[in-house]
Amino acid sequence: MNAVTISRVCKSFGSVRAVDELSVQVPAGSIYGFLGPNGAGKTTTIRMIMNILRPDSGSVEVFGNGSGDKRRPAIGYMPEERGLYRKMKVQKALAYFGAIKGLRGPGLSGRVANWLGRVGLADWADKKVEELSRGMHQKLQFAVTAIDEPELLILDEPFSGLDPVNLDLIKAIILEMRNEGKTVLFSTHVMDEAQRLCDRIVLINTGRVVLEGSVEQIRRDHTADVVSVQLGGDTGFVAGLSMVAGVIAKDNRLEISLADGCDSQDLLQALIGKTPVLAFEVKTPSLHEIFIKEVGAGNA
């Protein structure tokens, strides 16, 4: 079962094609990351999932629902541009958004109290929104998004502006919600967070999918390229091996880039017998490195 199915969606603004034949499937019950440089089309895609924008072509389904009005109730959405009524009190704001999302009565007041506690704003319940610090505002915004505990949370850049403590708090809540069976989709260009949190990611650039899959799989797919070795004897011959594309000496190690189509195990075979191999490590690149490699350092 997919929480979100995006099929060949296109969206242009004037002459700029923001999203170009994009297809993505977000499995239900997963934490899914939309990665990409600024201007890649992440927010536009998210707005199309929310039916705030309509695709020029292609289709979007949320839990099998194609109609915008039907899919809205299943989603809690935190836009990139945070916004709440500045003069409203914290508790009132939560209650108001809970009410327009269809909660009512004791259920609503229970949720309000619960979420105030969960994001650590219980002591600020009677303060006005404009009195909150940026981090607190962010947490309140998150609580507003999650107040009706929707099946799908869509968070646009949820970690921007959070200090490490609040960052961990929000991440913990996201994991809790996933464990409760909810689906969380978020966009970010902070790769470390995505690597730690996401089950699957899609990497988008200029409105197209560059990479898609589970974080583990993607990292494994990119492993074979670089090997870090520590050799006991002379290292001069290494650069001359057929499977080696480049060698960089780092401290007492060598970082060897493999030539296209070569396997790290062949390299190991070639090394053994010529020189003692003290350490041999196939480097698993971080998402950050993959991102830079795929998108280009200029965009990172």
Place this chain on the structure above:
Amino acid sequence: MRKILKIAGREYIETVKTKTFIFGMLMTPLIIGVLIVVSSKMGDTSGRRLTVRVAVADLSGELSALIEDGFAKYNDSHRNRQIRVIELDCDLGFDAAEEQGKEKLRSGKVDACAVLDEDIIDGSGKIRLYTHKPKASILDALWAAESILREAVVDRRYEVVDIDREQVAKLRHVPTEQVEISLGAGEQVQSKGQRMAGMMVPFFFMYLIFMGMVGTGQHMLSSVIEEKSSRVIEVLLSAVTPFELMGGKILGLAGVGLTVVSLWGGGAYGAAVWQKLEVDVSLQLMVCFIVYYVLGFMMFSALLAGTGSICNTIKETQSLMMPVMMIFIVPLMAWFKLVQSPDGSLSRGLSFVPPLTPMVMVLRMSAGSEVGSGEIAATMALLLATVILVMWLAAKVFRTGILMYGKRPGLREIVRWMRQS
């Protein structure tokens, strides 16, 4: 529907509790009251005022006694406003006298100059009045001087034909008394205030509609702009449809408008009763008033919601709203004509101009016109159709415009939005 009500509720509370609203709500009638009191006190012009100097050249040579007499009487009855007459030398004829007067005017020795022709008495001559940059504060004295001179001429004419002017006045005098009878026993003399009130009631009703629509409409603009600029709009649109949001706003503000209208209307009615003025307001008028108001407000506020959605600041909205506001000025300017002939072609025509329908129809009905129920039904139907059309189009513009920041879209683009399904 619950969501719409929830949004309407917030809109109502948030609007009603703002300081600008409370201030405007209470201050407007207060300011009007103060103005009325002050302007009635202005009438008796207390305090010493400038003495006005008028040069008079009487070429007929027959009027000097009468003129002197007239000004003396005026000065006796207007202690704080004296008019001094300076007689000009008329021996050298019209041109010389005129030149002399103009010279005095230009040098500031007199405030006005009057030259009466030689043949003024037999009716072929005239009074020429000259001024040079007159100050607004002496205008009343200039009018008084003109009428004193004219009366002097008329007096002399009566003398010439040997008719007693007072006798004529007595013959012309016929006392009348206007009596407005009430339904029950007893009759009462209709006071001037009562007649004024009768005249003003239609205007007041029309003005209430105007204030309820236009005054409250401003809140729509500021509310939309605030949600747009505080970026709360996307959060809202993740919970409700654009149409629900717009509908909730319109409903909430219509409630605000009804509050204003009923408080002011009630206040005015109370004041009228307190002043023992009879104001006759039928149930039919009240019902029609509310229906016309609600429909008119829905149309206008939908228009404003659409307009607000494509703008980023209140300032931008103002330039767009100017032409719309001009339309509403029409009945405010023409109200007297409309009251005089509520069934005339102008009144009927304007009744079928949807933006004006509420104001004009309420004006006509309260002016005592027997507007047929067919006409009421027809105007309401036309208005309702317009409301639906405007809301439908506004919702489309609102839907797209509300998420656009930066440059305001052009007319062509807006028309494209309207065509989108």
